[in-house]
Amino acid sequence: MSDLVVFLLRAGLLIVMWLLIIAIVSSQAKDLQLRSIGPRVRKNGKGAEPRTSTPAAASPAVQAPAKQVPRLLVITAGKMAGTEIPLNNAPIMIGRSEEADLTLSDDYTSGKHARLFPQGSRWFLEDLGSTNGTYLNNQQLTRAMAVEPGASIRIGKSMMELRV
Numbered sequence: 001m002s003d004l005v006v007f008l009l010r011a012g013l014l015i016v017m018w019l020l021i022i023a024i025v026s027s028q029a030k031d032l033q034l035r036s037i038g039p040r041v042r043k044n045g046k047g048a049e050p051r052t053s054t055p056a057a058a059s060p061a062v063q064a065p066a067k068q069v070p071r072l073l074v075i076t077a078g079k080m081a082g083t084e085i086p087l088n089n090a091p092i093m094i095g096r097s098e099e100a101d102l103t104l105s106d107d108y109t110s111g112k113h114a115r116l117f118p119q120g121s122r123w124f125l126e127d128l129g130s131t132n133g134t135y136l137n138n139q140q141l142t143r144a145m146a147v148e149p150g151a152s153i154r155i156g157k158s159m160m161e162l163r164v
Helices: 003-034
Strands: 072-077 084-086 092-095 114-119 122-127 134-136 145-147 153-155 158-163
Touching: 122 134
Parallel strands: none
Antiparallel strands: 072 084, 072 158, 092 114, 114 122, 122 145, 134 153, 153 158
């Protein structure tokens, strides 16, 4: 082999290696940026098991009017309609899998379909690469999006919303 071919092969491999390193670092940065730490919602055979939390005592001192923070995830349509799940500042994985925090037995729901997670005082929804998509206000998610109270979330045949 000529010196030019060897040089081009080495340069190509070096470029590919750096592209892989950049991809790994950016993936980790995105994961760390969206990750939230907290207790997970326990599940039972039918879905999420509601857990109660004790909110911090409000001080009687003058407080600025705060934006209302959602406290419940309510399933409004589907097999589990009427189910209310308290939001305890912990991410909730939604899917058909037994590993999901909220298990939906629906043929249109992927095993690990979507994740609802808090960040600051807001809740975000992201699709986890599901086959049939996750919809927020009838728009398919392509990235994590903030969910306002009352916004409709559709996963498979189930509809849900955050409530104050």
